[in-house]
Amino acid sequence: MFGMGKSKAVVGLDIGSSSIKLVELRRVGKELAISKLGMEPLPSEVVVDGAIVDTGQVSNAIAKMFSEKKIKTKQVATAVSGHSVIVKKLSLQPMTDEELGSAIQMEAAQHIPFDIGEVNLDYQVLETPLDSSTMEVLLVAVKKDKILNYTNVVMLAGRTPAIVDIDAFALQNVYEYNYEPAPDATVALLNIGASVMNINIVRGTTPLFTRDVSVGGNQYTDSLQKELDLGFDEAETLKTGTTLPGISEEARLPVLKSVTEIIVLEIQRTFDFFRATSGGEHIQKLYLAGGSAKIYGLAEMLKQELGLAVEQLNPFRRIPYEEEGPVG
Structure with missing residues (x-):
């Protein structure tokens, strides 16, 4: 969701409350293959309810995995979830991309229970039937301190945060690629x-x-x-x-x-x-x-x-x- 730079090679990093998981993918023709995979357990109370409490221990664990796996890629994609993450689906009057970009801040102020100055916003226009009188927009807001909590440990580990996604959508990406769902398949x-x-x-x-x-x-x-x-x-x-x-x-x-x-x-x-x-x-x-x-x-x-x-x-x-x- 929240891109922080462009890179062809990105390492995926899942920072959980019991362990950190790492994956590096590579393209083989039109398909993907795993080149590196790792997991490092974390003691309890280091990450609590999605908040990184001990940044030093987490950054050291990340640096250790990159070193042991001999990963040279600097760019990292990670994801967040929890109470600091708000996802809303909006039904809006049809408008151009430029108009939507201007209107999204006003729409967000009506639907996000945080001060707009305290959050990072992103949005995605969803597929809508051709005969629909409205357009569906997925709005995502994450508190800036939540994002900084994660990006800081990545930078302390000597890496560059390139993408911060939402956990639920990161899993959806995995599902879409691996299962190629039919358009009418509704799953949880x-x-x-x-x-x-x-x-x-x-x-x-x-x-x-x-x-x-x-x-x-x-x-x-x-x-x-x-x-x-x-x-x-x-x-x-x-x-x-x-x-x-x-x-x-x-x-x-x-x-x-x-x-x-x-x-x-x-x-x-x-x-x-x-x-x-x-x-x-x-x-x-x-x-x-x-x-x-x-x-x-x-x-x-x-x-x-x-x-x-x-x-x-x-x-x-x-x-x-x-x-x-x-x-x-």
Whole structure:
């Protein structure tokens, strides 16, 4: 969304609350291939609810990955989400690009709950039926201090921030490239991280509704630690379905289920609101992504409670991995 320069080569950087993920793509003919892939875990409390608290530790982790992977590319693309990010779909009278560029500030002032001077704005004209009397515009606003929070750590690591996207739209890019959706295919993309869940409902390649919810894998870890008197590492192991000596299924499963029910309820509320405000648009399928998407029992409960086909989104469905050696 927020371009900060032009570059043919850009490294993707996902700064999460439990780890940092890195990917460098290369073109092979008309297709993409992965040339570098890495992940560096982060201690708890370094990134909290999408805010980078310890900039030194995060920048050091980024620099370490670039060094270990021998990546020479300087330009970086990253993404943000959370309460400092506002996404609104506007229905406006048809106008030229020049007129829209002049009008967007005024429109933003009416729809953004922040001082316009405190945010970075971007917008995209969406596809609209030819017989429509209005034009649909996707407006995005992010607080400047949120963007600086991320771009500063990139620069401290000796790299140049080229693009700051929105997490939900970054996942949509992955979905579009790998799945080449039909124009009438309406799906929900769920990115479930450690502390934030991004929901993006998409028809074809057009985003219809987005929402960020402050729930994720940390709730499972916290509940397992509290209810079963476990350490952090033990709880992290249990929530993925791996068993531990002395912890029975009868003890573990009810704890996981109670948290899953909370997450499913938030998703159900989001879908109900979307249907009520979109003329009854029908969601056909749900794709799960993110580090917490493979929590034991989550996909099955989503399938049962929502009555939808549920699939783990494969980000490498059309993107071969070419680097030799272990990922990490």
